[in-house]
Amino acid sequence: MGGGRSPCCDKSKVKRGPWSPAEDVRLVSFIQKHGHPNWRSLPKQAGLLRCGKSCRLRWINYLRPDVKRGNFTLEEEHSIIRLHATFGNKWAKIASHLPGRTDNEIKNIWNTHLKKRSLQLSINANENRTHSLSSASGVSNEFTNIQENTLNQKVTEKATGEVLVEDVDQPSTSSSTISCNTVIQGNASSGLNDTHLYSEEEIFKNNLDQVPLEYEVEFWDMLEPQVISDYDMLEVENWVRLLEKELGPTTTATASQQNDQDDQTNTMGQTISHQISPFWPTSPNNLGW
DNA sequence: AACTACATCAACCGCCCCCGC
DNA sequence: GGCGGGGGCGGTTGATGTAGT
Known part of the structure; x- marks a missing residue:
């Protein structure tokens, strides 16, 4: 690389x-009609x-019909x-692992x-805190070992199933044994003033958002796979309605005209009708185009 | 109601990689 | 093999919205 590039x-x-x-x-209409051979x-x-x-950015991040709109689901956050x-x-x-979601x-x-949650947890972990998970909760020993490495803690599993956790830096002040459920314990400086036992039921019903990030990766494996629709069709419909409201009729190519075309392939090797058909209305009247 | 601080996210910037010439 | 153009990517910015005082 170097200087001089226009x-x-x-x-x-x-x-x-x-x-x-x-x-x-204008952009959507053009791409529907011609694809995007050259940005x-x-x-x-x-x-x-x-x-x-x-x-390109506007198309990829916002206008592309298969862009999934709306809030991220817990499962998506977990995946991220x-x-x-x-x-x-x-x-x-x-x-690329999250269909419909953009890198941006x-x-x-x-x-x-x-990131914020991750950072908060790191701070908490480095301050005074002990924790563990019971074997009965389904959390693996592998997870415990990970925490041991990450948090500088010595973890000893007893024959009873109890797990002794000691901070290596402060072994005398912060060790405990925990034998049931998930324990989140902290002090004033960590912002966790209370020791709280989260039952699985409680977590499932009310507190998924409160499960600390560092627990999440393994914790989420405990959850039954949730049935989450691939696309929030309500969001799509709302988006279409918004377009209907905001955009006046145009003389450009319509979605139905596009659909009339045989699987036209653009220069990116993408099948245009397949890109558009699942989400864009089949009738141009739906959009007022 | 007015102001401030904070949160959110669309859009921009500039670098890098890939590919064709 | 070198060069240049185009696309893709990640970091950052700034406008806007929202919550708190």
């Missing part, structure tokens, strides 16, 4: 900032005063946590929710 576009001649509904319509030239061809990269432990900040890699979205939710 910028992707002339920034003085392109519009920046939030996309307007009209721009969205750099697309804005000009579509009549958009935008940088090609901006168009696990995948992040495996891949690190490889958001695209993580996103995952990156955002990690930075806003999950």
Whole structure:
């Protein structure tokens, strides 16, 4: 690499900032009709005063019909946590394991929710705290060992099934045995003033959000697989209604016209009709296009 | 009601990789 | 093999929304 590389576009001649509904319509219509063989030239061809990269980003993160909208489910958050432990900040890699979710979205939710929780737990763990999980709860010894390494704790399993946990740094002040359920224990400085026993029922019903992050990876394995629909169709319908409301009729290609085409393949090797048909309305009237 | 602090997330920036010439 | 263009990716920013005082 090196100097002299031309910028992707002339920034003085392109519009920046939030996309307007009209721009969205223009971009969606163009891609429905032509695909996106070349992002750099697309804005000009579509009549958009935008940088090609901006168009690509807008399409991938927001306008693509198979983008899953709405809040992340607990299962998705669980997946992100696990995948992040495996891949690190490889958001695209993580996103590839979560259909309908974009790298940008995952990156955002990690930075806003999950990372914070992770950090909080690290702080708590490094302060005064003991914990363990019973073998009866289904949590594996492997998990205990992981905690031992991570938290600098010495973990001894007794013949009775009890587990003795000692902080290596402060062995005399913070050791305990725990024999049932999940114990979350802390002190004032850790922000966990109470010792609380979470029954599995309680966790299932009310407190999934409160299960500390470091428990989660193994903890979640205890849960019965939840049936979660692949896509929140309500969100999709709301999105379509919003588009109907915000976007006026256009003279561009319609979804039904698109569907009339035989599995047209764009230059990315993607089958356009398959991209669109599952979520975009079959009739253009549904969108007012 | 007004102000401030904090949270959220869409969008931008710049670097890197891949591929065709 | 070197070069340049295009796409993809990860980090960061800033506008907007929301909660707290």
